[in-house]
Amino acid sequence: MNKTGFGFMRLPQKEEKIDFSLLCQMVDAFIKRGGTYFDTAYIYLDGESEEALKKTVVERYPRESFQIADKLPSWRIKSHEDCQRYFDEQLRRCGVTYFDVYLVHSLTEENYKVCEKTDQFAFVRKMKAEGKARQIGFSFHGSPELLEQILADHPEVDCVLLQINYLDWDSVSVQSRRCYEVAAKYGKRILVMEPVKGGTLAKLPEKAEALLRSFRPDWSIPSWAIRFVTSLEKVDIVLSGMNTLEQIYDNMQAFEPLTQEERECLAQTADIIRAGTAIQCTGCDYCTPNCPTGIPIPQFFKLFNEYSQSGEAGNLQEQYDALADAGSKASACIECSQCEQSCPQKLEITNLLKLTARAFG
Numbered sequence: 513m514n515k516t517g518f519g520f521m522r523l524p525q526k527e528e529k530i531d532f533s534l535l536c537q538m539v540d541a542f543i544k545r546g547g548t549y550f551d552t553a554y555i556y557l558d559g560e561s562e563e564a565l566k567k568t569v570v571e572r573y574p575r576e577s578f579q580i581a582d583k584l585p586s587w588r589i590k591s592h593e594d595c596q597r598y599f600d601e602q603l604r605r606c607g608v609t610y611f612d613v614y615l616v617h618s619l620t621e622e623n624y625k626v627c628e629k630t631d632q633f634a635f636v637r638k639m640k641a642e643g644k645a646r647q648i649g650f651s652f653h654g655s656p657e658l659l660e661q662i663l664a665d666h667p668e669v670d671c672v673l674l675q676i677n678y679l680d681w682d683s684v685s686v687q688s689r690r691c692y693e694v695a696a697k698y699g700k701r702i703l704v705m706e707p708v709k710g711g712t713l714a715k716l717p718e719k720a721e722a723l724l725r726s727f728r729p730d731w732s733i734p735s736w737a738i739r740f741v742t743s744l745e746k747v748d749i750v751l752s753g754m755n756t757l758e759q760i761y762d763n764m765q766a767f768e769p770l771t772q773e774e775r776e777c778l779a780q781t782a783d784i785i786r787a788g789t790a791i792q793c794t795g796c797d798y799c800t801p802n803c804p805t806g807i808p809i810p811q812f813f814k815l816f817n818e819y820s821q822s823g824e825a826g827n828l829q830e831q832y833d834a835l836a837d838a839g840s841k842a843s844a845c846i847e848c849s850q851c852e853q854s855c856p857q858k859l860e861i862t863n864l865l866k867l868t869a870r871a872f873g
């Protein structure tokens with residue numbers, strides 16, 4: 513079975529709208545190659561992701577021929593009754609009567625407190641009992657210790673969605689390896705997000721690319737990242753946020769598991785990337801909705817990374833100025849820390865914005 517799942521978090525765009533014609537072609541190519549698993553969430557693209565799933569998959573294929581995973585926005589739930597309201601709205605937006613997988617979205621230390629206070633697991637259990645969610649679980653952005661606690665508190669969950677990729681495997685902040693080991697110990701179905709780390713592992717610093725190309729000239733750079741996660745024995749589904757047909761063709765090959773030598777080559781590559789990437793931002797955009805000053809945080813961090821690699825501002829300064837004009841400058845940060853609480857990568861955003869402000873003025 514092909515392990516690739518189609519992530520509907522970042523979709524192809526044309527003139528700042530979803531490119532439905534291309535998306536339909538991509539869905540067809542994905543299904544033709546044996547793909548059946550689609551992943552969305554209430555918050556993706558402000559609800560347009562769920563509606564795009566309805567239009568491009570649900571209305572074009574028989575319901576039992578594919579699976580949909582959707583997610584309850586845990587941090588937005590103010591009372592237990594809210595859960596049902598969101599769930600019903602999600603069913604309606606997706607045009608379905610049940611979800612194959614329903615996850616409490618983005619459990620962190622903070623969100624888990626909200627989740628427990630409003631008894632969200634009792635709600636997802638109820639949906640499973642009513643046949644409206646075939647499997648239940650949660651997506652996770654926390655420490656291995658927190659993961660262990662949640663799995664011990666809630667043995668009823670069937671699956672967990674973890675951030676795993678070769679750069680985060682041994683990282684101090686994300687600790688992919690340890691989270692994978694905890695989930696495996698509890699015998700849960702393991703789903704993977706960010707295998708290419710928001711595109712970061714699709715285009716690497718020159719030295720890292722040269723290393724991978726010297727080892728396997730015929731493999732694409734992003735396929736190394738997909739091969740890494742699909743090689744993990746306990747991983748069941750790997751979500752890939754694809755937005756071109758070429759990415760579908762590339763991600764859905766029948767990959768052989770990596771050899772020990774190839775894994776070592778990736779570990780060396782990760783060292784090179786870490787040394788050359790100043791800010792490990794995935795561009796997920798979770799930080800921006802609550803920023804009172806409207807700072808385009810991920811876009812600024814992308815420019816800063818390019819600046820640190822080239823050492824000169826050049827035309828990056830123009831891009832920075834355009835973004836600052838449309839939103840706010842990096843120096844407008846009032847250090848309220850709201851963004852840091854929602855950053856899955858646990859970045860010290862306020863400090864990093866100070867560096868950005870210093871680089872671009």
Ligand code: SF4
Nearest residue numbers: 803845846848849851
């Ligand atoms: S700390 Fe700065 S960047 Fe973060 S939400 Fe507050 S104002 Fe925005």
Ligand code: SF4
Nearest residue numbers: 793794796797799855
């Ligand atoms: S700073 Fe954090 S939350 Fe914001 S886009 Fe980057 S990784 Fe996502």
